[in-house]
Amino acid sequence: MSRAICLKCPQCRTNLSGENNSKVFFCHNCALAFNVDTAQGKLLPYPLLYINPQKTGALEQVYFPFWQFESRYTLDGTVPTDNSSIRTFYIPAFFIKNINYFGDIGYYYMKHNVVLEPGPFKRLGVFPADRDIRHALRYPQIYLTKEHFPSLRDMRKGFSEVQVKQLKAGLALVPFYKAEHSYSDSILSWKYPSGALI
Numbered sequence: 001m002s003r004a005i006c007l008k009c010p011q012c013r014t015n016l017s018g019e020n021n022s023k024v025f026f027c028h029n030c031a032l033a034f035n036v037d038t039a040q041g042k043l044l045p046y047p048l049l050y051i052n053p054q055k056t057g058a059l060e061q062v063y064f065p066f067w068q069f070e071s072r073y074t075l076d077g078t079v080p081t082d083n084s085s086i087r088t089f090y091i092p093a094f095f096i097k098n099i100n101y102f103g104d105i106g107y108y109y110m111k112h113n114v115v116l117e118p119g120p121f122k123r124l125g126v127f128p129a130d131r132d133i134r135h136a137l138r139y140p141q142i143y144l145t146k147e148h149f150p151s152l153r154d155m156r157k158g159f160s161e162v163q164v165k166q167l168k169a170g171l172a173l174v175p176f177y178k179a180e181h182s183y184s185d186s187i188l189s190w191k192y193p194s195g196a197l198i
C-alpha cells in the first residue's frame with residue numbers, strides 16, 4: 001500500500017518538483033534528488049548534478065535524469081576490495097520501452113567512457129524519473145556482464161563472476177534536445193523516438 005509522503009524539501013521547505021508517477025523528486029534550491037522509499041515512507045537524499053552539454057544544438061532542451069554510481073568491481077567472482085577497479089556508471093532513471101531495439105544509453109555511455117561534466121543549473125524541464133535507485137542498482141552488474149561476457153552462452157557465467165560494490169550514488173541531469181518526434185542526448189547525439197520513452 002502506498003503512503004502519502006510530504007513533498008517539500010526537508011532542508012529548505014520549498015515544494016519538490018516531479019510528476020505523478022515519479023520515484024525521484026528534485027530540489028533545485030539545495031541541488032538534491034530525493035528517492036521515494038515507499039516501504040519506509042521516507043525521502044532519501046542524493047546529490048544532484050547538472051550536466052553540461054558536449055554537443056550543441058539549436059533545439060529546446062530538457063533534462064533527462066540518470067543515476068550515477070561509482071563502484072568497485074571484479075570479474076573473477078572474488079569480493080571487490082580496496083585494490084579492485086573503479087568505474088562510474090550512468091543508469092537511466094527513466095524507462096525505455098523495448099530496450100533491445102533502441103539500446104540502453106547508460107550502457108553506451110559506459111562503452112564510450114563518457115564522463116559527464118557538471119555545470120550550473122539551468123531552468124529546464126526535467127523528464128520524469130520513474131526508475132528508483134533500487135531498480136537502477138542492478139545495472140552496473142548487468143552492464144559489466146554485457147561488456148565482458150557478450151555471448152548469450154556466457155552470460156549466466158558472467159552474472160556469477162562479476163561482483164560489484166557501490167561506493168557513491170548521485171543523480172545526474174543530462175540535457176537532451178527536443179525535436180518534434182524525438183529526443184537526442186547532448187553527449188553522444190543519440191536519437192530516441194519519443195514513443196520509445198515512457
Ligand SMILES: [Zn+2]
Nearest residue numbers: 009012027030
Ligand atoms: Zn531544498
